[in-house]
Amino acid sequence: MSLLQMEKISKTFGGVKALSEVHFSVNEGEIHALLGENGAGKSTLMNILTGVVQMDTGQIEFSGSHYPHPTIVQMEEAGIAIVHQELNVINDLTAFENIFLNKEIVGKFGLLNNKKMIQETKDLFLSLGVDINPMVMVEELKTSEKQLLEISRALYADAKLFILDEPTTALSGDEVEHLFGILRRLREKGKSFIFISHKMPEIFEIADRYTVLRNGEFISSGLIVDTTPQGIASDMVGKQYVDKNMYLQRKLGDDVIVMRNFCGHGFKDINLTVRKGEILAFTGLAGSGASELMQTMFGALPATAGHIAVHGQKIHGGITSFMSHGVAMLPSNRKENSVLPDLDILENLYIAEHTLSYKAQIIHKKAELERYDRLKYMLNIKAQDYTDSINSLSGGNQQKIFFGRWLNTEADVLLLDNPTQGVDVGAKIEIYRLILELATEGKTIIINTLEIPEIVKVSDRCVVFFEGKIQTILEHEDINEHDVMLHSTNAVILRGRIHDKYKDEQTN
Amino acid sequence: MTNTKTNKPTKKVWDILAMTWTKYSFIFVFAIVLIVYVFTIQANGNTFKWGHIAAILSSQNTVIVGTIALGMALVIITGQIDLSVGSALVLCSGVTIMVFNVTNNILLTLLAGLISGAICGAINGVLVGFAKMPPFIVTLGTMLIYRSLTLSFVRGIDPAITGSSSSQFSLLSENSNYDFLRMKFGTGSIDGLNIPYITFVFIFMMLLFLVISKNTKYGKSVYATGSNAKAARLTGVKVQWIKVSVFIITGMLVGVASFVQACKIGNVTPASSGKSYEMYAIAAVVLGGINMSGGKGNLLGVFFGALSYTTINFIIVSIPSLSTDIQDTFQGLVLILVILIQTVGPVIKERFLDMKKRRRSKKKLTMI
Incomplete structure (x- = not known):
């Protein structure tokens, strides 16, 4: 029985097609692996499902209701919980405060009922087999423990569908086994999971069905037992891409x-x-x-x-x-560490070189433009006007500008x-x-x-x-x-x- | 190079107008304010003359606050704030006037202003940039300190040095250079045009910092720091030093302003002079279209922002039915209105584009 049905989902970001007419469905009580390379559109699809991003066209049916314009609150209430790839736990709070963040149990006069929350956290950790003290500051936890905490927090929500975005990146072998045990138990209770992972062995161990996206398009879907890792891998990367052997043996120097x-x-x-x-x-x-x-x-x-x-x-x-x-x-993390959003394309390109040549303070625009044109040609950057905002470029072209930023420093x-x-x-x-x-x-x-x-x-x-x-x-x-x-x-x-x-x- | 401009001619007139509006909104703001001013003058039964414009250009709010606002703009572009400029102006003016009274040397007087200003700014900068304290709190603290130091000193110093027996600093008219400094330079103006010389000090400073902000590597790193400090650091920009340096520059501009204050007014009263100037400077920066969140803004805007601010003051003062007590309310309202347009404008534009896009995609769907 189908729990989630996404039909013909399309989304464009500033001229770049992130998703085009993608189908995706999840049944009740299954673990569904969503596969694809980085940039294939998995995150966009999940962001649309959780209401973070609005789709351009398409239909979403979840648990019998239609959601033409899903919002974060709507989808949360409908019963979708997500564990993000990046850890979203708050370091300055204790473990139980993180679990109950924004859904605190309050007693009379709106005061927090810490005792009850701690007890419930204990029960939750016990039932999941997670060994974390509810009172510990999250700051003191190891990365893997933080990940388990994040997963526990999502599981505490009484959701029907859980999205796990690369939940095992920080977990060791037996912690992964442990997590899989929890997932299997919840699956028996009729819960569904969307499992996003790059690790093929894990997928073949835990998932029931799979869907592959590539370049924002739906490629294939089916039962895990009917396929092989190679089959999925070639769906993910595309045939011609797999065969391309670019590596060159080169002579190395000193x-x-x-x-x-x-x-x-x-x-x-x-x-x-x-x-x-x-x-x-x-x-x-x-x-x-x-x-x-x-x-x-x-x-x-x-x-x-x-x-x-x-x-x-x-x-x-x-x-x-x-x-x-x-x-x-x-x-x-280009957006956080490379993009200077208020500066134009040329300024974004030349800034690193300028910190080396700071002794000559005056900027000679003509010389800068010559270097820009040369790098633009060499890196095949698709940009219209050098005075355009850096954010008008697609991710790939932005990254090429930042490549150019450093090649410019020689x-x-x-x-x-x-x-x-x-x-x-x-x-x-x-x-x-x-x-x-x-x-x-x-x-x-x-x-x-x-x-x-x-x-x-x-x-x-x-x-x-x-x-x-x-x-x-x-x-x-x-x-x-x-x-x-x-x-x-x-x-x-x-x-x-x-x-x-x-x-x-x-x-x- | 050849293909970078090819798409320009296809742009419509409206697009170009929209672009100049977003890029040079401060000119439109000033134009609108000026038109309102013309109407209020005529409503009062007078005719608008060149003298009104000359009055705007020679007002304290244009020249002194405007000069300070140039530094404030740099501080705001790096994503910080400086609340101490009004108090620093009083301190620097005090120092400047005393140095003139003692030395009778114009160059030393100007240097005294610059150095004392730089020190005031450096104290702010070091506390913010290296001790990593929030600029709002640090400059709030120094705002109190600079003024109260000046207040307490003025009483203790020999009137022969402060130039006044009451609690203020005043240029000594007995000095031989007094005539030139105050009468010729400070209050004199170009014949015919009626624009005072000191206005050109402001214009010169504006042009100087316009060039620095647009054509030097230092200027670009100021914008980079405000735009994304983390990314700027990873390109080798010394973010901490940039943050400190804009405070020092602001201090030096306060020094220039204090020299102008000394020449134009001839005295400074620590208890009342330069009060709320930090707010006026911020207002000029905001009216100049510089975003408070940092990273962007044109220093040419500060020039027009200062003119707009002065004109708004003139409008409010020239409405006879407004009592002096309520005037600040209107100043505040105008300021809030301008910021509202600045922040809400882009949001409305985005909504509008989004709606257009969705309608278009729906049309496509029904066509299928």
């Missing part, structure tokens, strides 16, 4: 970056050498320290011990001293933190090509990403991080989804059974 016992916030004792022209991939789950290491290599976070040398020179100090040694970083070490986040497939391929081209020209590139196909496409070596340390370093020919996942979850033993099964299927 050592450019040397780190010795390098320590900082979230990582420790990193010993690593990167050579000229090399493309190195960092990967690891949230909290593994890979992103923190990259930020410390750019001076955005302070190092606590050890040292880093670029071109044989030890670097201390902040961002500008790293920049003057030719290091550049394209940060993750840095020879490029640190790319999740560079294809929120970028459409076409622009992604262009970015991969660009990375390979730049490396061939002799630039040293480190790319931090969770997308393993991306790593396979471009990198010479892959450094897998786990809990702030280097777990292993894989050579290009040894990089595959299975092994990287195994090392990044430290699940070599714990989840070996399932992974072996998955590997068998893959080799068959």
